[in-house]
Amino acid sequence: MVTTSIKQMVRSNVGVIDRAIYSDPDIYAQELEQVFGRSWLYVAHTSQLSKPNDFMANYMGEDPVLVTKDAKGKLHTFLNMCRHRGNRICRADFGNAPSFMCTYHGWTFSTDGKLVGVPGYKEAYFEELDRTQWGLVEARTDSYKGLVFANWDKEAPGLLEFLGDAVWYLDIWLDRRENRTEVLGGMHRWVMPFNWKFGVDNFGGDTYHTMVSHGSMSLAGFSQGQRQPISTDKSRFQVAIGNGHCFIGGVDPELQKQPQGSTFNKETAQYIRDINEEQTARLGKVRGAHAMGVGSLFPNFSWIAAPFVRNWHPRGISKTEMWSWCIVDKDAPQEIKNAMRVELTQRFGPSASMEQDDANNWMGSTETSRSLTGKKYPLNMQMGLGRQWTSEIHPAKALNIPWSDTNWLHFYEHWAKMMDAPSWSQIQLDPIKHRQ
Ligand code: FES
Ligand code: FE
Numbered sequence: 235m236v237t238t239s240i241k242q243m244v245r246s247n248v249g250v251i252d253r254a255i256y257s258d259p260d261i262y263a264q265e266l267e268q269v270f271g272r273s274w275l276y277v278a279h280t281s282q283l284s285k286p287n288d289f290m291a292n293y294m295g296e297d298p299v300l301v302t303k304d305a306k307g308k309l310h311t312f313l314n315m316c317r318h319r320g321n322r323i324c325r326a327d328f329g330n331a332p333s334f335m336c337t338y339h340g341w342t343f344s345t346d347g348k349l350v351g352v353p354g355y356k357e358a359y360f361e362e363l364d365r366t367q368w369g370l371v372e373a374r375t376d377s378y379k380g381l382v383f384a385n386w387d388k389e390a391p392g393l394l395e396f397l398g399d400a401v402w403y404l405d406i407w408l409d410r411r412e413n414r415t416e417v418l419g420g421m422h423r424w425v426m427p428f429n430w431k432f433g434v435d436n437f438g439g440d441t442y443h444t445m446v447s448h449g450s451m452s453l454a455g456f457s458q459g460q461r462q463p464i465s466t467d468k469s470r471f472q473v474a475i476g477n478g479h480c481f482i483g484g485v486d487p488e489l490q491k492q493p494q495g496s497t498f499n500k501e502t503a504q505y506i507r508d509i510n511e512e513q514t515a516r517l518g519k520v521r522g523a524h525a526m527g528v529g530s531l532f533p534n535f536s537w538i539a540a541p542f543v544r545n546w547h548p549r550g551i552s553k554t555e556m557w558s559w560c561i562v563d564k565d566a567p568q569e570i571k572n573a574m575r576v577e578l579t580q581r582f583g584p585s586a587s588m589e590q591d592d593a594n595n596w597m598g599s600t601e602t603s604r605s606l607t608g609k610k611y612p613l614n615m616q617m618g619l620g621r622q623w624t625s626e627i628h629p630a631k632a633l634n635i636p637w638s639d640t641n642w643l644h645f646y647e648h649w650a651k652m653m654d655a656p657s658w659s660q661i662q663l664d665p666i667k668h669r670q
């Protein structure tokens with residue numbers, strides 16, 4: 235347990251952050267416990283669990299979990315761990331099965347978590363093993379318009395309270411079309427040597443890096459999105475939503491005629507415009523003017539242009555496993571879905587262009603956070619400090635021009651709050667302005 239207050243390391247009022255938060259193993263242990271052990275974490279999409287006994291494997295922090303739909307249709311999230319000697323009960327990534335038999339000694343669990351089979355129950359255990367006490371370890375599970383989340387902490391607030399005003403923004407993606415969304419195809423998974431927070435904060439608030447880090451893409455003609463010059467124009471902004479959730483891509487609907495977002499390909503950009511009428515009819519004029527931009531839900535789920543989404547799974551203080559895939563509108567034409575899938579592969583993934591630009595930077599930042607002299611010098615997050623504003627039309631806690639560290643500081647302030655508080659009773663969430 236870290237004894238210094240984490241808040242002293244995250245000095246958001248002056249925009250300075252201690253680098254130990256990226257390199258101290260004690261801080262990492264504490265964040266597994268107090269951030270990943272107590273937050274609602276994205277674990278699956280309901281389209282992956284459409285039939286009884288469907289299952290999907292994921293991680294909550296470093297804990298492997300299985301998300302299941304039981305025979306009666308109820309969603310569960312279980313620790314993927316046999317209660318006998320702790321082996322995993324399932325090695326498949328997804329599928330459909332009425333039960334999971336551990337490959338070590340054969341204990342078998344149903345999709346609602348009960349221990350239903352024990353080899354030698356009569357002969358070796360003399361029927362004295364209380365099987366009701368040795369079912370799977372279960373996390374709380376809930377979903378919001380297709381996104382399934384789970385939480386280990388019984389004291390945590392409900393999912394909607396945790397998401398707060400993020401749902402107002404998520405609807406722009408999850409509810410813009412009548413039949414909502416589905417997962418498209420499989421996913422890319424790979425491990426890189428950087429701290430997980432560098433990825434989350436980049437997706438949640440770093441417009442600044444695009445011109446430099448991804449500048450070569452613009453020069454080569456692969457992307458229009460990276461060419462926007464830095465300006466003080468307030469018609470586009472980034473949004474510190476509340477509770478550590480962040481979004482880049484807010485617009486003033488009076489000034490924007492077409493929804494803007496981080497779409498790159500002509501086909502997908504045109505598709506966003508084509509569905510605008512339906513989106514506006516479903517969500518109103520303000521949210522009709524928005525595309526999904528880039529963002530991060532606290533603590534480790536991000537999207538870019540929605541459909542490209544990812545989990546940032548911590549694998550130690552200096553290692554992150556990325557899971558990257560598409561969540562698309564169910565009603566989108568197949569050729570658009572195909573275009574999105576190709577775009578994902580080209581831009582975001584282990585061999586994709588933008589990914590390589592980004593990952594090298596995060597590796598460099600992680601390395602110097604560990605080095606003897608480097609770690610003595612704090613990080614600078616002072617861009618746009620004190621320039622935030624609020625808006626009648628946006629429920630978010632604060633807005634700033636897209637070139638600002640506001641969202642980063644917002645993420646780290648909430649992270650510090652969770653790291654310092656011994657229980658949920660001492661964590662105050664931001665007030666929700668927009669009730670559904
Ligand atoms: Fe699973 Fe023994 S570890 S049955
Ligand atoms: Fe990037």
